[in-house]
Amino acid sequence: MEVDQPNEQSDASKWSGRWNHIKKVLERPSPFAHPDFEASSEILEFMQENCKLLVIGAGGLGCELLKDLTLNGFRHIHVIDMDIIDLSNLNRQFLFRQSDINKPKANVAAEFINKRVKGAQVVPHFCKIQDYDSAFYKQFHIVVCGLDSIIARRWINGMLISLLEYDDDGNLDQSSIIPLVDGGTEGFKGNARVILPGMTACIDCTLDLYPPQVTFPMCTVAHTPRQPEHCIEYVRMFGWEKEKPFGDIPIDGDNPEHITWICHAACKRADEYGIQGVTYRLTQGVIKRIIPAVASTNAVIAAACSTEIFKLATSCALPLNNYMVFNDVDGVYTYTFEAEKNDTCIACSQKPRNLTFAPKTLLRELIDHLCEDSTLQMKRPGITTTINGKNHTLYMKSIPSIEEATRPNLSKSLADLGLTDGQELIVADVTTPNAIVFRLKITESETKS
Amino acid sequence: MIKLFSLKQQKKDETSTGGKRKATAAQLRLTKDMNDLQLPKTCITKFPDPDDLLNFKLIISPDEGYYRGGRFSFSFKVGLNYPHEAPKVKCETMVYHPNIDLEGNVCLNILREDWKPVLTINAVIYGIQYLFLEPNPEDPLNKEAAEVLSTNKRQFEQNVNRSMRGGYVGNVYFEKCLIK
Numbered sequence: 001m002e003v004d005q006p007n008e009q010s011d012a013s014k015w016s017g018r019w020n021h022i023k024k025v026l027e028r029p030s031p032f033a034h035p036d037f038e039a040s041s042e043i044l045e046f047m048q049e050n051c052k053l054l055v056i057g058a059g060g061l062g063c064e065l066l067k068d069l070t071l072n073g074f075r076h077i078h079v080i081d082m083d084i085i086d087l088s089n090l091n092r093q094f095l096f097r098q099s100d101i102n103k104p105k106a107n108v109a110a111e112f113i114n115k116r117v118k119g120a121q122v123v124p125h126f127c128k129i130q131d132y133d134s135a136f137y138k139q140f141h142i143v144v145c146g147l148d149s150i151i152a153r154r155w156i157n158g159m160l161i162s163l164l165e166y167d168d169d170g171n172l173d174q175s176s177i178i179p180l181v182d183g184g185t186e187g188f189k190g191n192a193r194v195i196l197p198g199m200t201a202c203i204d205c206t207l208d209l210y211p212p213q214v215t216f217p218m219c220t221v222a223h224t225p226r227q228p229e230h231c232i233e234y235v236r237m238f239g240w241e242k243e244k245p246f247g248d249i250p251i252d253g254d255n256p257e258h259i260t261w262i263c264h265a266a267c268k269r270a271d272e273y274g275i276q277g278v279t280y281r282l283t284q285g286v287i288k289r290i291i292p293a294v295a296s297t298n299a300v301i302a303a304a305c306s307t308e309i310f311k312l313a314t315s316c317a318l319p320l321n322n323y324m325v326f327n328d329v330d331g332v333y334t335y336t337f338e339a340e341k342n343d344t345c346i347a348c349s350q351k352p353r354n355l356t357f358a359p360k361t362l363l364r365e366l367i368d369h370l371c372e373d374s375t376l377q378m379k380r381p382g383i384t385t386t387i388n389g390k391n392h393t394l395y396m397k398s399i400p401s402i403e404e405a406t407r408p409n410l411s412k413s414l415a416d417l418g419l420t421d422g423q424e425l426i427v428a429d430v431t432t433p434n435a436i437v438f439r440l441k442i443t444e445s446e447t448k449s
Numbered sequence: 450m451i452k453l454f455s456l457k458q459q460k461k462d463e464t465s466t467g468g469k470r471k472a473t474a475a476q477l478r479l480t481k482d483m484n485d486l487q488l489p490k491t492c493i494t495k496f497p498d499p500d501d502l503l504n505f506k507l508i509i510s511p512d513e514g515y516y517r518g519g520r521f522s523f524s525f526k527v528g529l530n531y532p533h534e535a536p537k538v539k540c541e542t543m544v545y546h547p548n549i550d551l552e553g554n555v556c557l558n559i560l561r562e563d564w565k566p567v568l569t570i571n572a573v574i575y576g577i578q579y580l581f582l583e584p585n586p587e588d589p590l591n592k593e594a595a596e597v598l599s600t601n602k603r604q605f606e607q608n609v610n611r612s613m614r615g616g617y618v619g620n621v622y623f624e625k626c627l628i629k
């Protein structure tokens with residue numbers, strides 16, 4: 001595709017009038033602006049020079065987001081995606097070409113944008129979001145998600161919540177908030193939402209909004225199939241294990257041989273029950289749990305997300321409060337509502353409480369404290385923690401085999417257990433409806449909090 | 450609504466602080482589920498790795514019903530999307546049961562279509578224990594066993610006993626799983 005390139009100048013990114021459309025919004029007052037908004041030329045400068053964004057996902061939404069954000073004037077953008085480019089992506093993921101197939105999405109997307117949008121400095125990360133820790137995520141002003149995975153959304157949500165800082169009175173330090181803008185699409189439907197971790201409803205607060213994974217009752221699949229999907233599901237659940245057509249390996253939804261085999265087996269079963277409609281495409285759809293992607297929906301949702309990022313970064317208007325749904329199955333419909341914070345949300349309902357101990361304190365003494373402290377009065381606390389990404393059970397009384405295995409920990413010191421300052425402890429007890437997160441403060445002075 | 454950033458605010462450099470990985474929501478929830486486990490005396494859990502709460506075994510030794518005296522082992526795999534998704538449960542003991550097939554698949558509504566995030570590991574364990582007290586021929590996975598149960602309860606009882614002692618039911622061989 002031929003595209004217009006601006007004339008090369010000494011500084012190619014500064015041709016005159018390039019940002020006029022943005023300046024109209026940022027350099028003039030407006031009745032719609034945030035009450036604290038002060039029109040100024042410094043805002044654009046902040047967007048271009050200082051503001052650092054993270055785009056998670058370089059797929060259908062990610063391509064749109066990178067294009068929208070850089071054309072809006074943002075320059076410092078990191079993009080992270082663990083996937084490589086597939087032929088079926090090319091109809092909508094417009095930063096990719098046929099010659100890019102099998103290359104990492106993040107790298108190709110970043111390279112394309114940096115070449116096409118003068119001044120853009122997109123940094124790719126070809127990996128999982130879980131490969132980075134808080135030190136990485138801390139550097140961003142705003143995070144935007146274009147994901148198809150609930151697990152990944154929950155993970156980044158939890159990460160941003162863990163970055164919140166509170167003062168000694170339990171007040172949230174607002175400078176520690178990294179807003180999360182989340183976009184999602186499914187066919188002709190989509191949603192965009194703004195999450196201010198610690199302040200507004202988070203991903204886990206509204207987890208019940210996600211439809212449950214389509215599952216068929218196992219006995220229907222096994223004995224009374226009525227739909228072609230039941231036959232495919234049957235082969236997935238029972239046939240594969242039994243016949244091991246390619247040896248003892250799990251089903252790979254991207255392997256055409258696997259899909260073909262499942263499709264044939266499912267057809268056979270469908271014939272037995274007089275069911276019609278098992279096709280290769282349907283088989284692939286059921287096995288990979290494919291939801292059709294529509295380019296225009298991605299464009300709408302990415303545009304909504306980019307606008308929110310622009311508003312958050314510049315304060316030129318109040319951000320979305322806080323959940324917008326979009327549906328153009330039949331006409332165009334949008335609706336915005338305020339998703340409410342869930343008081344019992346496992347991810348965000350509680351501020352980590354500080355516990356201060358000396359490094360020589362024994363785990364037994366820490367547990368005694370949890371039981372004896374007048375504000376806690378726990379009965380039978382079980383404690384786990386995560387050290388270097390690995391879960392550890394420090395002590396749990398309720399399960400005999402674990403109790404026995406972790407009993408020696410009771411007489412070890414916090415230092416010997418590898419617990420350092422800032423370590424989070426997850427404590428569950430019958431006295432609270434959810435596990436409580438404590439943040440360990442380890443100091444030499446013997447004061448207890 | 451707050452104004453989030455002052456214009457000149459620079460985010461801290463990524464090398465300035467050591468990163469701490471944060472426990473996942475699944476880990477939070479599982480810590481709670483495990484600490485709250487209250488099992489009937491017929492059930493015990495075994496954790497091969499006490500640090501790994503996501504993978505464990507459940508051993509049920511029913512003390513009443515058709516399966517009295519048997520010992521049945523189940524593997525539990527809890528995914529990172531717990532409690533949005535149900536744990537995956539397989540029966541590792543070959544059992545003659547209308548709702549458990551010979552590959553160990555378990556037909557229990559709360560493990561599939563009726564799973565809800567408010568349910569707990571405890572609820573699943575009770576559900577599985579209930580299958581041994583009240584096998585349900587209406588919802589079969591092992592169709593032959595279900596047919597026998599609904600047409601001839603005595604025969605079903607004999608078949609169960611034969612399978613638990615170790616022997617053939619029809620042309621399927623069952624390993625002994627009786628304790629004592």
